[in-house]
Amino acid sequence: MQIAIDGPAAAGKSTVAKMIADRMNYIYIDTGAMYRAATYKALKEHVDVEDGAALANMLQHTHIELVPDGDGQAVLLEGQDITEAIRLPEVTNHVSFVSKHPKVREEMVARQQEMASQKSVVMDGRDIGTKVLPKAHVKIFLRASVDERAARRYKEQIKKGIETPLEALKKEIALRDERDSRQLGKAADAVEIDTTNLSIEGVVEAIMKIIKERAYQSESL
Numbered sequence: 412m413q414i415a416i417d418g419p420a421a422a423g424k425s426t427v428a429k430m431i432a433d434r435m436n437y438i439y440i441d442t443g444a445m446y447r448a449a450t451y452k453a454l455k456e457h458v459d460v461e462d463g464a465a466l467a468n469m470l471q472h473t474h475i476e477l478v479p480d481g482d483g484q485a486v487l488l489e490g491q492d493i494t495e496a497i498r499l500p501e502v503t504n505h506v507s508f509v510s511k512h513p514k515v516r517e518e519m520v521a522r523q524q525e526m527a528s529q530k531s532v533v534m535d536g537r538d539i540g541t542k543v544l545p546k547a548h549v550k551i552f553l554r555a556s557v558d559e560r561a562a563r564r565y566k567e568q569i570k571k572g573i574e575t576p577l578e579a580l581k582k583e584i585a586l587r588d589e590r591d592s593r594q595l596g597k598a599a600d601a602v603e604i605d606t607t608n609l610s611i612e613g614v615v616e617a618i619m620k621i622i623k624e625r626a627y628q629s630e631s632l
C-alpha cells in the first residue's frame with residue numbers, strides 16, 4: 412500500500428503524513444528531509460549548489476537514513492544526527508537549488524522507490540504522486556494560501572524560540588514556491604484538499620475517508 416502526499420512548503424504535509432502513517436501502521440518517509448540532508452552536506456563541503464554533476468557525484472558517497480524516532484523521524488547523515496540542523500534557514504534557503512538538478516532528482520527518486528518497495532508507506536514531498544510512486548493507491552495534494560502557510564511557520568518557529576517576522580516568512584515561502592515550481596506536481600488522479608480553513612484533525616479525517624473509500628472500491632472490484 413502506498414499513500415502519496417504532495418504540496419508546497421508548510422501546507423501541512425509532514426504533520427498529517429506522520430499521523431496517517433501512525434493510524435495505518437505504515438512507514439512514514441519525508442522526502443524533503445533527504446533533499447535537505449544533501450543540501451546540508453553540500454554547504455558543509457563547499458560543493459557548488461549550481462553544479463548538478465558535482466552534487467550527483469557527492470551523492471554517490473552520501474549515506475542518508477530516515478529512522479523512526481518517537482512521534483517523528485530522525486535524519487542521519489553518515490550516521491550523524493542532523494535532524495535539527497537541516498531545518499536551519501541556511502539549508503531551507505538553498506535546498507531548492509540542489510533539488511532542481513535532474514541528476515540529483517534521479518538519484519533521490521531511485522532511493523525513495525527502493526524504500527517504498529519493502530513496506531507499506533506514507534510518503535510526502537513534491538513529486539511523489541507524479542514521479543516517485545505513480546501507482547500509489549491514494550494520492551493527496553495539499554494546498555493552503557501563502558498567508559496561512561506563513562502564519563503556520565511563524566507559530567512553529569515561535570515555539571522553537573526563533574522569531575522571524577511574519578512578512579519575511581511570507582516572502583521566503585513565496586520565493587520557495589517559485590523556485591520549486593518545476594519540482595512540484597499534482598498527479599491527474601490526486602485528490603486536492605485546501606487546508607487553509609481546516610484544522611490538522613480535519614485534514615487527517617478527510618484523508619482517512621479517502622483511504623477507506625479507495626480500500627472499499629478495490630475490494631468491490
Ligand SMILES: Nc1ncnc2c1ncn2[C@@H]1O[C@H](COP(=O)(O)OP(=O)(O)O)[C@@H](O)[C@H]1O
Pocket residue numbers: 418419420421422423424425426427563564566567606609610611614
Ligand atoms: N491544517 C492545519 N492547521 C493549522 N496548522 C497546521 C495545519 N497543518 C499543519 N499545520 C502546522 O503548520 C506547520 C507546517 O506544517 P508541516 O507539516 O511542517 O508542513 P509541510 O510538511 O507541508 O512543510 C506545522 O507547525 C504544523 O503543525
Ligand SMILES: Nc1ccn([C@@H]2O[C@H](COP(=O)(O)OP(=O)(O)O)[C@@H](O)[C@H]2O)c(=O)n1
Pocket residue numbers: 419420421422425442443444446447506507508510511535536537538539587591594
Ligand atoms: N519530493 C521532494 C521533496 C522536497 N523537495 C525539495 O526539498 C525542499 C524541502 O522540502 P520540505 O518538504 O522539507 O520542505 P517544507 O515544505 O517542509 O518546508 C523543497 O523546497 C524542494 O525543493 C523536492 O524537490 N522533492
